Amino acid sequence: MIHYQDVISHMLYKLNGERTISSAFHILRGKRSSQTLQDIHLFGLQPYYGIYPKLRSATYHRWIDSFVSQNLIIIRDESFECTGKIHFQTGNLRDKINGFKYHRVDLDWFSAIQLVCQTLSNIHKQNKHFIPVIDDVEIQYQVKQLMKKYRHHDQLVHLFHNELKSVLEQIGELEAELMVQQFTGANRIGLSKKQLADDYQVYEEDIHLTTMSAIHQLIQIVEYNTEEYPILNLFISQKRHQSITDSAEKTYRFLNNGLTLKEIENIRQLRPSTIRDHVVEIATQLEHFDIDSFVSKDIEEKIIRVIEKVETRRLKVIKEQLDDHISYFQIRLVLAKYNHSKVSVMANG
Amino acid sequence: MDKETIKLEDQLKKHFGFSSFREGQKEIIESVLDNQHTLATLPTGSGKSICYQLPSLIVEGITIVVSPLISLMVDQVKLLRAQGYKRVTALNSLLSYEQKSKLLSHLNRYRMIYCSPEMLQQESFINRLKQLNVLQFVIDEAHCISQWGHEFRPDYLRLKDVIETLGEPTVLALSATATPKIQDDIVKQLSLNMRKIIYPMDRVNITYSVLKSDNQIEKQEQIIHLLEQAKAPTMIYFSSRVMTEQLYGLLQQQFPERKVAYYHGGMEQQDRLLIQQQFMHDQLDIICCTSAFGMGVNKDNIRLIIHYHLPTNLESFIQETGRAGRDGKQSVSVLLYTKGDETIPFQIIESELPDDSEIERYLHAKQEGINIDIESELSETKLRFLNYHTHKLTQTLTQQSEIEEELKSFRDHRKQLKINSVINLVRWVNAEDCRRALLFQPYQEHVRPALFDCCDHCGFNIHKWEIDLNIHHDYKQNWRNILEEMFQ
Ligand SMILES: Nc1ncnc2c1ncn2[C@@H]1O[C@H](COP(=O)(O)OP(=O)(O)OP(=O)(O)O)[C@@H](O)[C@H]1O
Ligand SMILES: [Mg+2]
Ligand SMILES: [Zn+2]
Numbered sequence: 001m002i003h004y005q006d007v008i009s010h011m012l013y014k015l016n017g018e019r020t021i022s023s024a025f026h027i028l029r030g031k032r033s034s035q036t037l038q039d040i041h042l043f044g045l046q047p048y049y050g051i052y053p054k055l056r057s058a059t060y061h062r063w064i065d066s067f068v069s070q071n072l073i074i075i076r077d078e079s080f081e082c083t084g085k086i087h088f089q090t091g092n093l094r095d096k097i098n099g100f101k102y103h104r105v106d107l108d109w110f111s112a113i114q115l116v117c118q119t120l121s122n123i124h125k126q127n128k129h130f131i132p133v134i135d136d137v138e139i140q141y142q143v144k145q146l147m148k149k150y151r152h153h154d155q156l157v158h159l160f161h162n163e164l165k166s167v168l169e170q171i172g173e174l175e176a177e178l179m180v181q182q183f184t185g186a187n188r189i190g191l192s193k194k195q196l197a198d199d200y201q202v203y204e205e206d207i208h209l210t211t212m213s214a215i216h217q218l219i220q221i222v223e224y225n226t227e228e229y230p231i232l233n234l235f236i237s238q239k240r241h242q243s244i245t246d247s248a249e250k251t252y253r254f255l256n257n258g259l260t261l262k263e264i265e266n267i268r269q270l271r272p273s274t275i276r277d278h279v280v281e282i283a284t285q286l287e288h289f290d291i292d293s294f295v296s297k298d299i300e301e302k303i304i305r306v307i308e309k310v311e312t313r314r315l316k317v318i319k320e321q322l323d324d325h326i327s328y329f330q331i332r333l334v335l336a337k338y339n340h341s342k343v344s345v346m347a348n349g
Numbered sequence: 350m351d352k353e354t355i356k357l358e359d360q361l362k363k364h365f366g367f368s369s370f371r372e373g374q375k376e377i378i379e380s381v382l383d384n385q386h387t388l389a390t391l392p393t394g395s396g397k398s399i400c401y402q403l404p405s406l407i408v409e410g411i412t413i414v415v416s417p418l419i420s421l422m423v424d425q426v427k428l429l430r431a432q433g434y435k436r437v438t439a440l441n442s443l444l445s446y447e448q449k450s451k452l453l454s455h456l457n458r459y460r461m462i463y464c465s466p467e468m469l470q471q472e473s474f475i476n477r478l479k480q481l482n483v484l485q486f487v488i489d490e491a492h493c494i495s496q497w498g499h500e501f502r503p504d505y506l507r508l509k510d511v512i513e514t515l516g517e518p519t520v521l522a523l524s525a526t527a528t529p530k531i532q533d534d535i536v537k538q539l540s541l542n543m544r545k546i547i548y549p550m551d552r553v554n555i556t557y558s559v560l561k562s563d564n565q566i567e568k569q570e571q572i573i574h575l576l577e578q579a580k581a582p583t584m585i586y587f588s589s590r591v592m593t594e595q596l597y598g599l600l601q602q603q604f605p606e607r608k609v610a611y612y613h614g615g616m617e618q619q620d621r622l623l624i625q626q627q628f629m630h631d632q633l634d635i636i637c638c639t640s641a642f643g644m645g646v647n648k649d650n651i652r653l654i655i656h657y658h659l660p661t662n663l664e665s666f667i668q669e670t671g672r673a674g675r676d677g678k679q680s681v682s683v684l685l686y687t688k689g690d691e692t693i694p695f696q697i698i699e700s701e702l703p704d705d706s707e708i709e710r711y712l713h714a715k716q717e718g719i720n721i722d723i724e725s726e727l728s729e730t731k732l733r734f735l736n737y738h739t740h741k742l743t744q745t746l747t748q749q750s751e752i753e754e755e756l757k758s759f760r761d762h763r764k765q766l767k768i769n770s771v772i773n774l775v776r777w778v779n780a781e782d783c784r785r786a787l788l789f790q791p792y793q794e795h796v797r798p799a800l801f802d803c804c805d806h807c808g809f810n811i812h813k814w815e816i817d818l819n820i821h822h823d824y825k826q827n828w829r830n831i832l833e834e835m836f837q
Pocket of ligand 1: 367368369370371374391392393394395396397398399525647649671675
């Protein structure tokens with residue numbers, strides 16, 4: 001079981017002193033802002049991106065309040081600090097949850113599978129009248145398409161059952177259990193997360209995160225073995241993740257066409273700071289993006305030296321150590337690049 | 350039997366699988382098919398929906414169904430679709446702009462269109478309807494049209510104009526809680542020549558009782574005792590979400606062998622759907638809920654309805670207890686009362702209507718043309734009240750101060766009415782006479798005798814009432830078995 005306290009502790013530990021307390025909230029909700037997208041790469045929090053899209057601000061603040069009252073963190077004006085007491089057990093969580101990769105497909109996939117399950121079980125039991133547990137018309141349409149595609153429904157029931165069984169065998173027993181308890185069939189309506197939480201005597205948040213992790217693992221297995229799981233694979237939406245926001249994407253296209261920042265500002269009628277945010281976002285997300293036209297090699301080196309010396313990612317601290325003419329924009333770009341190089345060094349050895 | 354009769358029964362069987370009509374249904378359906386504007390009353394749970402659903406399947410053209418509660422219409426649409434009837438849809442404020450325009454452009458695909466009264470104020474919708482062939486116009490929960498009704502909805506008053514605009518389709522107004530005064534008001538407000546088909550509204554298979562206690566602890570003991578005696582599908586109504594969850598926790602502890610759940614408006618849509626369906630599938634024994642649950646619930650074997658708190662009026666009480674015994678078998682209503690419980694409905698009333706400062710700020714914002722802030726601040730009921738009356742007042746008055754005065758006096762009038770309803774309810778709780786007679790006397794001259802036990806003042810002793818429907822839950826616990834059971 002994944003416990004939400006571990007996830008939050010881990011996130012806050014990584015963000016320690018560098019960001020405001022709400023940045024973890026935005027990451028969990030999968031906010032599509034350049035700041036949040038940069039943060040997850042900067043602090044290695046990609047697994048948690050968008051794994052709690054419905055998280056309410058009130059709930060998050062309740063968590064944080066309890067962290068404060070347990071003296072795990074201290075809130076500062078613009079930021080927060082972890083005390084020595086913060087602890088977490090994340091084990092091999094990184095292998096089990098991948099929000100950045102799957103946040104755009106996970107819940108839709110799960111809903112579709114739930115609806116297929118309900119539909120086929122009812123067909124199997126010759127029950128035509130049932131109320132779909134998934135209201136989303138888009139998903140209902142997809143499931144209808146499946147029914148059309150496979151004319152022999154008896155066979156489809158059999159195939160689906162086998163795929164489901166086989167894929168569930170490959171994840172943890174508890175995860176499979178939690179997942180299937182949420183499924184609805186002809187004679188059985190699935191349990192809500194709250195009900196499961198009461199049964200297992202854990203928090204609803206824990207059930208949610210464990211379910212998300214199970215979904216990510218299943219999708220991964222399915223997409224690496226599409227021949228084995230043709231039906232389950234059908235519902236992995238093709239709208240794969242785009243790593244940059246739509247707005248930044250537009251800016252990126254103009255840049256590729258050779259326009260200057262000033263020109264893009266004029267065409268798009270956006271503020272200079274917004275366009276700069278886009279560029280930083282692009283640099284953060286796209287490893288191959290060249291920052292040379294914004295930062296000279298000389299300045300880049302100076303900035304890197306400071307980053308390594310002060311061992312922080314706080315822009316203000318870095319800027320204070322540099323010549324006045326070096327801008328925040330340049331520092332942010334270099335940070336984005338620096339982060340990529342560090343990750344690839346780690347990957348290489 | 351003439352030809353027509355045989356045909357209607359066949360249609361009933363064909364579309365709904367019922368072999369005969371229940372009392373009143375056929376008369377109402379025939380009246381509608383005869384193109385007569387009709388005002389009809391039938392008890393809760395007696396099958397009023399069939400009275401327009403069946404004609405809409407027979408008559409060519411579109412049936413509009415005006416319904417006050419979004420959840421209610423959404424449930425009805427789902428149910429019809431599950432039964433295989435796909436040409437039905439619902440238009441309500443929950444739809445996004447995009448969904449709405451898409452629906453409007455395809456409106457001709459549907460035969461039955463549920464909508465909220467507010468929706469019928471939207472020009473795009475009305476204009477679209479004018480192009481289509483609307484032949485039936487149904488007003489469900491028609492008591493909402495009357496100022497004397499507990500649930501008065503100002504937008505219902507505008508239905509008259511809508512009906513006219515649509516070229517006067519056949520109107521069917523339905524209610525389970527319309528006193529003769531309200532019935533007259535409905536006819537007057539619609540200013541149509543309506544045939545009245547008034548059936549008794551009392552529920553002969555429900556036994557009414559009240560249990561008094563000195564404090565909340567005693568009340569909780571009573572509820573536990575009650576549930577020990579009654580092992581059958583049960584609903585417990587609360588006025589607050591917090592209490593709903595608290596009692597759920599207590600009951601779960603107390604009855605580990607039974608399936609308990611809770612339901613209120615603060616839950617996620619998905620969870621609400623699951624809990625409601627579990628209840629329908631007899632997967633739950635006891636459900637703790639607020640009034641958000643209920644109207645759409647059409648489970649036929651609910652045997653016990655407990656009110657942990659007082660509702661705000663007797664009509665709501667009738668509607669809520671009306672969820673019980675829809676299959677016609679004996680069911681029991683128990684209202685738990687501790688002295689002072691009426692403070693909760695009084696508070697609710699207070700919070701439903703705008704106070705002086707809200708009225709002033711609303712008018713001010715309107716004058717300045719900055720409605721957004723105040724509109725997001727006010728609750729839906731308050732806003733509905735202010736919008737309707739201000740709109741109406743500005744047609745005759747120009748002075749801002751006069752409008753303000755009038756709004757306040759309307760508000761006071763409404764509030765007094767509501768306060769009186771609570772007082773009436775408390776009077777009913779404390780009365781010594783037959784509860785059934787007192788409850789339904791306002792609706793009908795002659796209250797029918799009970800089919801089973803009548804009430805605690807007519808010899809029914811709740812402490813001696815026992816029922817055991819022998820529900821046992823046999824849930825597979827291993828996921829392999831669950832899947833096996835679904836697909837084998
Ligand atoms: N002729 C019939 N035979 C058997 N069951 C029927 C018949 N007509 C209706 N029912 C069933 O009675 C139940 C109640 O129907 P419906 O929801 O229309 O009641 P209602 O009068 O609108 O109640 P309420 O006042 O609570 O809204 C439904 O389950 C319906 O299927
Ligand atoms: Mg009804
Ligand atoms: Zn009596």
